[in-house]
Structures are given as structure tokens and as C-alpha cells.
Amino acid sequence: MATSTTKALAGEEPPAPPGAAGAGKTARRRGAWLHLLDVKGAPYAFVAPFFVVFAAFSFYPLVYTSWISLHDVELATLDVMEWVAFDNYVELWGDSRFWNALQNTFTIGVVSTVPQLLMALGLAHLLNYRMRASLFFRVASLVPYATSVAAAALVFTMIFERDFGMINWMLGSVGVDPVDWEADKWPAQVAISTIVIWRWTGYNALLYLAAMQAIPADRYEAASLDGASRWKQFTHVTVPGIRSTIVFTIVLSTIGATQLFGEPLIFGQGPNGVTGGADNQYQTLGLLLYEEGWKNYQMGRSATVAWAMFLLLVLAFAAQRLITFLRSRAS
């Protein structure tokens, strides 16, 4: 089948009918040739679509964004680009908004990722027990992940509303003063982290669960023969057993946290969300990028933020490799 597909792709004519002797010989040679082509060339043809799409939608935008970031250019007049070299980067370096956004991205990232992964680990451990309706619980834990960011953020925004929100109402019923979840820095960051935690805990739990089920049961048996408690089994058998999955989820969560955007935008409602609150108290790097691009219409500066975010991830990756390298040398 592969042969016929590639032939069709290459626009080859079907082999000549047998009968004419001379023609048959050429056809045979040609057939061998095509076979070689099929074996050696087809794999490239099959992976080509991905690379073409990657070039068009990832690589080209990446390069073009870096080109824009070296210019002063507004959305209304995209054809008028003024070359400013690295001025945008220098300006960003000295801009307090950038450092503020970086700090917010980091704190929201930590507040949302650490409890999220710990809770996912615990949840996976519980789901790993033999119990009734385990399938139901496993599917239920994935439901938040299947909810759209917009819907989840909107509902949480209503729950955290200052005057008529459910949380302040509950706080009020036990005599605690209402909290202005949006206007105050830490409550706002906690509220946004809550949305992230709610959405991603179940997803990570299922990843952990899948890894846990691959751990051979005899390890647990051996551990219990040695008199290890449930907790010891968890810390000494389960966690080392799913170590690579844990690293994987940490990497994913870190990338996700760096790009945090939808939750704070919707949480802040409208123009106020774009700036991450009146005091930029929860403006993340993603929101700063959006503010420069789609509120101030300064495409050059927006592209600069995008590249700064990319470079940060590269930096984090390099640091991680360095640590691994140093550790492997030390041991």
C-alpha cells in the first residue's frame, strides 16, 4: 500500500503491461529503483507534513517575532516599521512592569504548582486502592481538565466576588470580614491559583496513577515482608517508582505556569484583567504581552516580551541541564 501511495504522490505511471520484452526489462529496472526510493525516501515524505506545518506555524512566527521585536511598530500601521535594534529589550529590562510580571508569574506558578502536584500524588495514591466504582472516580477527576478555561475562570470569578460571592458569604457566616479577592495582591494570586489547581490536579493524578499501576506488585510484597508501613511503602516504593512521571509533570506545569494567561485575564474582567488588576497585582508575563500588543497596540514591545518569555524557558532548561550535569559528576 505504501508503494502505491508514494507512486501516486510522485505522479508515476503504472508499470507497463508485461508482453513487450524490451519494455519489460526497463520496467523491472524501474521497479527496483522505485522500491529503493520507497524504502529510503518514504519516511521523509511521511514526516514532511509535520515539518512543513511546524515551519509555517512555529518556526516562521518565531523568526518573524524576533524581527518585529527589533522595531518600533504599531498594529494600525504594520507596514511602517522603524528599526530600533535592541532598544525594546533594554527598555524592557529597565521596566518595573516586567519585573513585577515576572515575580507574579513566579509566585502564582509556585502557589499553583506545588499544592497541585502534591494533591495529585495523594489523589492518585487513593485511586490506586481497590475500591468500588473506581472508574467513576477516575473519570470524575478528569472532568475539570475537560472544562474550558473560560468557563472555569468565570465560575470561580463569581465565587470569589467581593459583594455577593459564595466564599465571602461563607466567611461572613462564621464572622470573618469579607476579603476583596480581586483588589488585594495575595488573595488575588491565591484565587487565580485555585482555578489552576482545580483544573489540573485530576489530570496529573491520572498520569501518576498510570505510572503507579506499572509498578510490580512484588515490590510492595517485599516491602511489607520487611515490615514497611503504608507510608513507608508510599515514600520508598511508589514515589521512586514514578519518579520519571513526576519529573515530566513538573516540566509540564512549569511551562504551563510561565504561560499563564486566560485565568488571570478572565478573573480581572475586561480592561482591568489585561493589566492584571488596578495595581498590576496579578499581571503575569502573558498578560503583559497581551497588554502591550492588544491594548497599547505596540507590536514591537509585545514581541519583545514574547522573546523574553522564550529566553526565560531556555534559561530554566539550561540551568536544569547544568544541575543534572554537576550532580552526575559529583556522584
Place this chain on the structure above:
Amino acid sequence: MGTLGSPRRKALATVAAAGALALVAGCGGSDDSATGGGKKDGKVTITMGLYGVMGIKETGLLEQYEKENPDVDIKAEIAGDEQTYYTALQTRLAAGKGLKDIQGIEIGRAKEITETQSDKFADFSGVAGTDHFLPWKESQISTADGKVLGLGTDIGPMAVCYRKDYFEQAGLPTDREEVGKLWEGDWSKYVEVGRAFKKDFKGDKVAFTDSASGLFNAMVYGHPEQYYDEKGELIYDSNPAVKEAWTLSADAAEDGLTAKLRQFQPGWDPGLANGTFATAVCPAWMLSHISEKAGAANKGKWDVARAPKGANWGGSFLGVVEQSPVKEEAKKLVAWLTAPEQQAHIFKEIGNIPSSREALENADVKGAKSEYFSDAPIGEIFGAAAQEIPDKQVLGRKDGTIKDTFSQGLALVEQGTKRDEAWKTTTERIEKAVG
């Protein structure tokens, strides 16, 4: 791999790549590439790009036009949010693709369009039957060399919406004439009334007004020069009118007269529904929002009184794209949609105040009353307010952004930041946003 194979392989790879590209291109869709509608089989298709509630489609005007002109087919696409709409419009103008024949232009964008995109819009100057607008309306969409890029739809004269029941509980008059007299001629009197309200209001916690930014906008928009001077220079940090509005709004915020809400954001709506504030500075087009969100339960509790001073907040235009294949037909449609009769019709249906001088003289418009707002004579109140709008209003390219930044600065004051610090933060942000 023999040497014989290589050219073939290259050919194959090329074909495969071309196939993949064709696949990719196929996903792009072809609708976006053309501009506007067109003519086919004697039938003209005109496309429109609108936003918010402009009342053009909502009140059935398009169907009426189609009925009167059977060979015209109109397709209107309405974006909910103006900022989203304008962002898309800008990219399409830059690309020269995907534009509609007729595009709505909000007042806050008018200056940017006239300064940077004037060659992309058709000229309306000298089109017969279009000399019925308020004088300042047309000048806002005209370029320096006299090109008129669109025709006006509505304007936003101001009044003050207030809760009669709350005023009564605070021992203030409830009759709209008397209420209007309380603060006649001076916004600082409005804040004085707010202080009296706060002192005397009995019952649950109700703030005098919804937000400091509503007051700020109303004051700033009452001046001919706002954030820019006539030469196009930024004067937001030196204009005494802005400073005065800031000072008074910050006073109101510091004295706790505001409910610390943000207008038109979801948090504002439960405030309306549950009545957490007694007044709101309201341009005409805000009435429909208030009646919808405050709901039937509050019908008859609201009323409308005259604002201390005239001001214009908002309003739109309709422009025709220069490269439209049906330019003349589209211009005809715009002229019809913005004619006095149609503007009066929109006002009667949803309350947008006409930008047409003649429509404002219309007896139906003048005599209109709002049932929801205790039968307030809104035609008379807003009509009179429209006359008080300064005859000249200097617009600037970044008016919208500057307004939003000031609103946030006042929100900072409401949250307890010192006003000087908030002012400093605000001006720094504006510098970055416009620079």
C-alpha cells in the same frame, strides 16, 4: 542509496511538501481574503461589521431597507466587544483583506482612523442629504484636508440616574427637577450631595455612586480639550480640566462615596441588581444596560435627572471601505441608516440619542419617556443635554487607553492608595502606553 535515486527522491519530497502545503492552505478558508460583498445576477450584497448594540440590526432597519430595495442583500456581523472588534479591524486594514463594505467606528478610535487610515475609507463630503448632523459630530471624523470618513450614528449626552427610594431614605428630594437643582451647574455640588447622602442614609450599606471613574469621565468629557490639545500634543498631565476631575473624583473615593465597582464589568451588574449604589452618571446609551441588569424588581425605583454640566461620552460612526466593490451602494445605505427618520426610530426602540440635529427636533424624540425610569422624559432631558455639549471636542489617538488608565488610577485611590502616588503611577503608565 544510489546516485540514480537522488533526483527522484528530491522530486518525491517536493511533491509531498507541495501536497502538505496545499493541505495547509486549504485550511485557511477563502472567505477572509476578499473585501466586502459584490454584485451577482443583478443583486447587490453589502456586508457590515458592527459591535455592541448600535441598534441598526436590532431594530429591524436592515430588513426594512431590504424590503424597500429588493435587489439589495445585507449581511451584518456584530462583535460583542468593541475592543475585540477594533483589533480585528486594524489587522484587516493593515492586511487590506477581510474588510466589510461598511465598518463601524467608535468615537475613541475616530482620531486614529482619520490620522492613519484616511486613504482606506471612502469620502462622504458633499454627499446629498447628509448635512443634518450636529456640527461637532462630523468634524470628529473629518481629516485635516476635509475628507469625511463616515456618518454619525448616536451620541452620548449625560444625565444622572438615581434611586428615588434611597434618596427618600436619606432625606433628599426625589423629584427629578429638584434633584437636578441640587447639583445644577457644578460637579462639586454632586459630590456634596454625596456627602449628605452618606451622613443621612439609614439602612443597609449603600454607596452614593458606583465608581469614581464614572464621575471622572463625565467631568473630562465636558471640556473641548481633554487629553490632547488641538495640535495633537498630549496634555493629560497639565490640562487643568483633567486635574480638576481627578481631584474631585479622588475626594469622592477617599470619602467613601463610591461602591468601588467597575462600570460594564460583571461585578457591576450584581451591584445594579442588588442596589448597592444610589446614583450613576449615565450617558443615554447606558439606560438600556441599567434597566436590563437592575431587572424588573427595580422598575420604577430609578429615575433620571439632569447632570450638572453637559458632556459627551461615546457615540459611533459608519464608514465605507475605499476598496469595496459596491462602494456607491454602501454609501447610499449608510446615508439612509443615519438619516433623521432612522435615527429617531433607533432612539424610540432602544434609546440611543441621535447625532442628527434634525432627528433631535423630531416630536417623537422630544416627547419620549422611559417607563422603566419612572416615566422620565428622557427625550427632553438628553435632548437638552445634547445642546450643552461643547461645540468643539478635540480627540486624540490614544483617548481610549488614557481613559482606561485613569479609571484604574482612581480604582487604586478607592482601594486606599494615596492619591499623589496613584497619580504618579497613572501618568507613568500612560507615558509607557502612548510612547
